[in-house]
Amino acid sequence: MMWKNIAGFSKAAAAARTHGSRRCFSTAIPGPCIVHKRGADILHDPWFNKDTGFPLTERDRLGIRGLLPPRVMTCEQQYDRFIESFRSLERNTAGQPENVVSLAKWRMLNRLHDRNETLYYRVLIDNIKDFAPIIYTPTVGLVCQNYSGLYRRPRGMYFSAKDKGEMMSMIYNWPAQQVDMIVITDGSRILGLGDLGVQGIGIPIGKLDMYVAAAGINPQRVLPIMLDVGTNNEKLLQNDLYLGVRQPRLEGEEYLEIIDEFMEAAFTRWPKAVVQFEDFQAKWAFETLERYRKKFCMFNDDVQGTAGVALAGLLGTVRAQGRPLSDFVNQKIVVVGAGSAGLGVTKMAVQAVARMAGISEIDATKNFYLIDKDGLVTTERTKLDPGAVLFAKNPAEIREGASIVEVVKKVRPHVLLGLSGVGGIFNEEVLKAMRESDSCKPAIFAMSNPTLNAECTAVDAFKHAGGNIVFASGSPFENVELDNGKVGHVNQANNMYLFPGIGLGTLLSGARIVTDGMLQAASECLASYMTDEEVQKGILYPSINNIRHITAEVGAAVLRAAVTDDIAEGHGDVGPKDLGHMSKEDTVNYITRNMWFPIYSPLVHEK
Numbered sequence: 001m002m003w004k005n006i007a008g009f010s011k012a013a014a015a016a017r018t019h020g021s022r023r024c025f026s027t028a029i030p031g032p033c034i035v036h037k038r039g040a041d042i043l044h045d046p047w048f049n050k051d052t053g054f055p056l057t058e059r060d061r062l063g064i065r066g067l068l069p070p071r072v073m074t075c076e077q078q079y080d081r082f083i084e085s086f087r088s089l090e091r092n093t094a095g096q097p098e099n100v101v102s103l104a105k106w107r108m109l110n111r112l113h114d115r116n117e118t119l120y121y122r123v124l125i126d127n128i129k130d131f132a133p134i135i136y137t138p139t140v141g142l143v144c145q146n147y148s149g150l151y152r153r154p155r156g157m158y159f160s161a162k163d164k165g166e167m168m169s170m171i172y173n174w175p176a177q178q179v180d181m182i183v184i185t186d187g188s189r190i191l192g193l194g195d196l197g198v199q200g201i202g203i204p205i206g207k208l209d210m211y212v213a214a215a216g217i218n219p220q221r222v223l224p225i226m227l228d229v230g231t232n233n234e235k236l237l238q239n240d241l242y243l244g245v246r247q248p249r250l251e252g253e254e255y256l257e258i259i260d261e262f263m264e265a266a267f268t269r270w271p272k273a274v275v276q277f278e279d280f281q282a283k284w285a286f287e288t289l290e291r292y293r294k295k296f297c298m299f300n301d302d303v304q305g306t307a308g309v310a311l312a313g314l315l316g317t318v319r320a321q322g323r324p325l326s327d328f329v330n331q332k333i334v335v336v337g338a339g340s341a342g343l344g345v346t347k348m349a350v351q352a353v354a355r356m357a358g359i360s361e362i363d364a365t366k367n368f369y370l371i372d373k374d375g376l377v378t379t380e381r382t383k384l385d386p387g388a389v390l391f392a393k394n395p396a397e398i399r400e401g402a403s404i405v406e407v408v409k410k411v412r413p414h415v416l417l418g419l420s421g422v423g424g425i426f427n428e429e430v431l432k433a434m435r436e437s438d439s440c441k442p443a444i445f446a447m448s449n450p451t452l453n454a455e456c457t458a459v460d461a462f463k464h465a466g467g468n469i470v471f472a473s474g475s476p477f478e479n480v481e482l483d484n485g486k487v488g489h490v491n492q493a494n495n496m497y498l499f500p501g502i503g504l505g506t507l508l509s510g511a512r513i514v515t516d517g518m519l520q521a522a523s524e525c526l527a528s529y530m531t532d533e534e535v536q537k538g539i540l541y542p543s544i545n546n547i548r549h550i551t552a553e554v555g556a557a558v559l560r561a562a563v564t565d566d567i568a569e570g571h572g573d574v575g576p577k578d579l580g581h582m583s584k585e586d587t588v589n590y591i592t593r594n595m596w597f598p599i600y601s602p603l604v605h606e607k
């Protein structure tokens with residue numbers, strides 16, 4: 001029976017994860033790194049640049065003596081210097097509009113990223129809670145909206161509608177010999193901000209930053225991809241500074257030919273890479289997933305990663321009510337938003353109910369209610385999306401197109417979950433209606449990003465729906481001080497808890513596809529991460545400070561599922577038999593050992 005380990009969180013794991021972000025600067029000498037350049041070229045390459053951190057002997061070896069100030073600084077001193085500048089920026093911008101401050105912080109981090117990746121990732125890993133909201137949601141949304149103006153230096157690769165027939169050779173322009181993780185977008189649905197065309201490249205960059213920070217993927221082996229097939233965003237098409245192809249989006253076969261060509265090119269050069277699809281509009285998210293999932297090692301984060309994170313949270317809400325996990329089958333769940341994320345979540349949750357109750361998926365839909373922009377989805381709906389057919393209600397139960405508040409009042413759901421991209425749609429009336437929920441701890445998940453697109457704020461949720469709710473949002477909010485002096489805990493229900501582990505576990509398993517079993521294992525692992533004590537306080541997800549430990553556990557669960565599914569082909573020197581013989585603990589250790597950590601390696605020049 002699945003989910004059996006939910007409450008079985010081990011003491012060792014609990015001890016390990018309490019370490020969270022640490023700040024130790026090891027004195028051990030790391031292995032050498034071979035470089036094929038010398039002189040000023042090294043200083044201008046963020047993969048190898050150490051700024052003032054090059055020891056004098058290395059400056060001699062690489063021909064850079066005299067190109068830097070004479071003082072040699074340690075990584076620790078550089079780190080402190082950066083953090084001090086960052087804090088000074090915070091002080092100097094205090095009181096300025098939030099967008100201005102966020103962009104200033106992003107610029108500062110981005111400059112470091114462009115100059116010295118080792119120090120950048122060191123700073124990011126050690127301060128992930130503070131910096132994730134800058135390099136990831138919500139600020140990454142603002143960056144994408146302004147990308148054409150913010151653009152300074154290239155990062156990642158761009159394949160456009162004009163490159164048809166050229167991609168197989170273009171892919172060899174990428175300077176790294178090996179690529180492990182690719183995140184690709186076509187910019188058609190960037191967070192809840194709509195079609196941002198080529199400017200959506202900020203999303204793969206931000207997601208891959210999380211891969212480096214959380215999963216320890218070597219930054220020299222990640223590749224952000226923008227597939228620019230045009231944009232239907234009129235404002236961008238009219239903007240003289242817009243950096244993308246100024247044409248309407250390709251559709252139908254023309255679109256698919258471009259993306260097929262990219263996939264063939266990428267897997268020809270790097271047959272063992274994992275590709276994550278990100279922020280595609282729903283129709284292409286589903287179509288490409290079906291088209292490629294059995295052919296290439298890929299997954300769609302918005303459909304599958306989000307589903308796993310949401311399901312882990314939904315199971316947490318059952319535990320938070322003090323109910324046995326088996327009670328999940330009786331939870332009434334209203335999902336607002338029937339796009340790539342909403343449908344992905346509903347499907348995975350329904351499958352979990354079907355498995356737990358031993359019933360058919362059709363029977364398992366009984367307690368699920370799906371609402372889209374036209375209201376409650378019923379069988380009466382004309383032009384019903386094929387992906388929503390299974391969840392369409394009988395209009396005799398509630399009328400077709402019923403509003404959110406009507407559905408909430410009639411159903412009295414245990415959970416109200418938003419993936420609509422519409423800010424504030426859980427208004428006062430809706431939230432107050434949740435007070436009549438049949439649950440002793442009603443759950444409100446406002447999962448849309450970025451912050452302004454969240455279905456409600458944390459403050460409004462606790463104020464209107466009551467202090468006893470469980471709350472989660474896609475972008476971070478501060479915890480809320482309640483009138484009774486208690487704290488209303490804010491969870492971040494974001495796919496960042498799973499995609500790094502799904503990618504890393506898949507990579508190290510050597511699997512050539514990502515199976516449902518691997519995704520289910522990832523979700524189960526996250527669900528079992530929290531202790532009963534935490535969950536009863538309304539804490540459904542771990543602190544992001546523990547993201548490396550979470551990712552190691554999730555990655556191990558994914559890898560073991562690949563072994564169970566008999567598709568683990570091994571990685572490097574570790575063959576499929578070795579993987580099969582690893583215990584759970586061995587697997588976590590194997591994953592952890594393979595995580596890259598930012599330290600300055602001695603650079604050795606080779607022609």
Ligand SMILES: NC(=O)C1=CN([C@@H]2O[C@H](COP(=O)(O)OP(=O)(O)OC[C@H]3O[C@@H](n4cnc5c(N)ncnc54)[C@H](O)[C@@H]3O)[C@@H](O)[C@H]2O)C=CC1
Pocket residue numbers: 189190191192193281282301302306309336337338339340341342371372373374375418419420421422425447448449450453473474475493494495496
């Ligand atoms: N927290 C997380 O980890 C994740 C959050 N998201 C967020 O979810 C949101 C939606 O993403 P997708 O499903 O990919 O978008 P989508 O565009 O595929 O779907 C949006 C859905 O919302 C519905 N909708 C629009 N206006 C509505 C209204 N007024 N009332 C009810 N429903 C309405 C649409 O009909 C559609 O079904 C975005 O804001 C995205 O940032 C997406 C993936 C992961």
Ligand SMILES: CC(=O)C(=O)O
Pocket residue numbers: 137190191192279301302448449474494495496
């Ligand atoms: C988090 C994420 O993937 C999204 O909002 O699209």
Ligand SMILES: [Mg+2]
Pocket residue numbers: 191278279301302
């Ligand atoms: Mg996304």
